[in-house]
Amino acid sequence: MVALLSSTLGRLRIVGFLEGLSFLVLLGIAMPLKYLAGLPEAVRMVGMAHGLLFVLYVLLVIMATIELGWSFKKAVLAFLASLVPFGTFYADKKLFRE
Numbered sequence: 008m009v010a011l012l013s014s015t016l017g018r019l020r021i022v023g024f025l026e027g028l029s030f031l032v033l034l035g036i037a038m039p040l041k042y043l044a045g046l047p048e049a050v051r052m053v054g055m056a057h058g059l060l061f062v063l064y065v066l067l068v069i070m071a072t073i074e075l076g077w078s079f080k081k082a083v084l085a086f087l088a089s090l091v092p093f094g095t096f097y098a099d100k101k102l103f104r105e
Contacts, residue, residue, distance in 0.1 A: 015074050019067040020103050023088075026064045027095035029057035034092060064089050071103075 011017030037049040065086065072082040085102055088094035 015067060015070045016103060019064070019071050020099050022060060022064050022067055023095040023099050023103065026057070026060040026089060027093065029053060029060050030089075030092060030095075033057050061089060064095070 011021055033050070033053045037053040040046040040049040068082060068085045071077060071085075081102060085098050088098035088102070
């Protein structure tokens, strides 16, 4: 775990996992709680965490693109992965491994 934190790519992989997980929790748990159980607090809390992780993910994609010399296509694919459920897990497997 410490080795992952020592590089931009490692931090991107960790944040990507957490961002993807928060997206799934938001869609699969918090939103049903809001609309089916009348608990909007769930979306507020999970949504804030997800928003923070999303911004951090995008910043780390930009940093990795600059540091590692990624192509424009790879950077765009990494960004688009954050917009699709399970996308960041796919990106970790296909884009973020050296």
